[in-house]
Amino acid sequence: MNLASYEDVLQAASRLRTVAHTTPVLSSRWLNEQLGAQVFFKCENLQRIGAFKFRGGYNALAALSPEQRQRGVVAFSSGNHAQAVALAAQLLDVRAVIVMPRSAPAIKKAATKAYGATIIEYDRQTESRELIAQQWVEKEGLTLIPPFADPQVIAGQGTAAKELFDEIGGLDELYVPLGGGGLLSGTLLSAQALSPACQVYGVEPIAGNDAQQSLQQGRIVHIDPPQSIADGALTQALAPITFELIQRYAAGILTVTDDELIRTLAFFIERMKTVVEPTGCLGAAALWTRGKQIQGKRIGVIISGGNMDIATLAQLLTTR
Numbered sequence: 001m002n003l004a005s006y007e008d009v010l011q012a013a014s015r016l017r018t019v020a021h022t023t024p025v026l027s028s029r030w031l032n033e034q035l036g037a038q039v040f041f042k043c044e045n046l047q048r049i050g051a052f053k054f055r056g057g058y059n060a061l062a063a064l065s066p067e068q069r070q071r072g073v074v075a076f077s078s079g080n081h082a083q084a085v086a087l088a089a090q091l092l093d094v095r096a097v098i099v100m101p102r103s104a105p106a107i108k109k110a111a112t113k114a115y116g117a118t119i120i121e122y123d124r125q126t127e128s129r130e131l132i133a134q135q136w137v138e139k140e141g142l143t144l145i146p147p148f149a150d151p152q153v154i155a156g157q158g159t160a161a162k163e164l165f166d167e168i169g170g171l172d173e174l175y176v177p178l179g180g181g182g183l184l185s186g187t188l189l190s191a192q193a194l195s196p197a198c199q200v201y202g203v204e205p206i207a208g209n210d211a212q213q214s215l216q217q218g219r220i221v222h223i224d225p226p227q228s229i230a231d232g233a234l235t236q237a238l239a240p241i242t243f244e245l246i247q248r249y250a251a252g253i254l255t256v257t258d259d260e261l262i263r264t265l266a267f268f269i270e271r272m273k274t275v276v277e278p279t280g281c282l283g284a285a286a287l288w289t290r291g292k293q294i295q296g297k298r299i300g301v302i303i304s305g306g307n308m309d310i311a312t313l314a315q316l317l318t319t320r
């Protein structure tokens with residue numbers, strides 16, 4: 001298996017240098033006093049397309065051969081990966097086909113279409129998006145860009161943590177939202193190289209703790225489709241490549257509840273004046289569950305994304 005390395009992260013960083021934002025690192029004096037720790041938030045909600053996924057998507061497309069670029073790419077996603085691949089394809093002048101559920105929010109379909117991608121809709125109940133994407137690979141020679149199970153995607157995602165360490169130096173601990181593990185895997189590569197003593201934790205919704213179970217059992221555990229407001233972290237299993245990197249380098253997996261995510265979302269709006277989608281709150285929500293364990297430490301948190309519609313945001317804030 002070709003595991004990505006920190007060399008790949010460095011190459012991704014040079015590809016992304018002129019196209020991705022170097023996102024800000026924020027902190028809160030109030031929070032630091034509350035927790036007795038020094039916390040640094042890496043704000044990927046302010047990345048292009050509103051999430052870190054632009055990094056991995058762009059790097060994967062930029063790494064294709066001229067022939068592959070000529071033929072185009074296909075991706076399946078109802079979320080941030082769709083927009084990441086669509087924007088990257090527009091910037092690199094590559095044809096993109098995105099397979100999306102017919103039931104996906106109109107606003108997400110419109111955003112993806114606006115980047116010039118072709119959207120293929122499918123019925124979630126009766127059709128398989130993997131099969132549809134595979135047909136485009138076979139018939140049109142498109143290259144499939146996976147959301148996390150790919151060394152170039154992982155290397156691209158790792159550039160966010162690289163920027164964080166480059167800006168603020170070493171950390172004692174770093175908390176990372178975890179779905180399929182692309183962001184965590186890339187983060188681990190950067191941490192190993194730039195702050196080897198840093199304990200890096202993945203954070204999952206408690207209802208979808210497949211990665212936690214996988215580490216406990218030493219094999220990839222598949223779970224039923226979980227229910228959580230963290231809709232970007234509802235993957236049912238890690239991929240072999242992300243499992244391998246996480247098993248090797250992660251300090252552990254933490255879990256948080258939906259209530260903890262909503263409280264964190266409110267904290268970001270009230271105290272930090274920034275909108276973070278529920279999945280993007282995973283890493284930060286773990287801060288309050290760690291209690292005394294973080295006192296006196298330097299803690300990094302990756303805020304992974306900020307895409308949510310206003311109606312959902314209002315509803316979450318009024319139900320808390």
Ligand SMILES: *Cc1c(COP(=O)(O)O)cnc(C)c1O
Pocket residue numbers: 051053079080081147148177178179180181182183184232233277279280304305306
């Ligand atoms: C995709 C996504 C995640 C999870 O990333 P993985 O690489 O699948 O672990 C977390 N947060 C946001 C906002 C995402 O879009």
